Amino acid sequence: MNAEMRLKLGVDSTVIGRSIEDLLTVGSRIFFQTHFYPLIKMQKSVREIFLSFKGPDDSIPVLLNVEATQTEGGIEMHCGGMIISNRNRFEKELMEAKRTAEQTLAENAELTAVKNALLDHQKELEFQLRKLKSLKEQQQEIFKIIAHDLQEPLRKRSLRATFF
Known part of the structure; x- marks a missing residue:
């Protein structure tokens, strides 16, 4: 692990050679154990895998590319990552x-x-x-008719009154 990554994670050089799992958040550790590590064992490389590392204040999201090589001591992983x-x-x-x-x-x-x-x-x-x-x-028409009909008897009466 390079110095810049150690500085971002708030760890010293004593982490070199230790398992990457020690630096991961709980969720990323579970993902690492169930998916990531078996994939590396099968394919010997993994591209653009998202893991969260434990930082001093908060988790640090990292996009990783990993190449695995078999050594006498087991599988050695070479990681290249980008903090995202x-x-x-x-x-x-x-x-x-x-x-x-x-x-x-x-x-x-x-x-x-x-x-x-x-x-x-x-x-x-x-x-x-x-x-x-x-x-x-229609109402106005009816009112006109009613008014006319009411005026007719009055008109006849007024005509009779003028003749007598």
């Missing part, structure tokens, strides 16, 4: 953007449904308004 601490932040930002987009889309669907309902209500109100206007016109 921004990846988690980018993934969180992407997940937040996705959640916001889905929420906006859902709100947009709700707004569209409400708009359609309002348009339906508007059409119904316009229909009722036309119907009311027609009834009002």
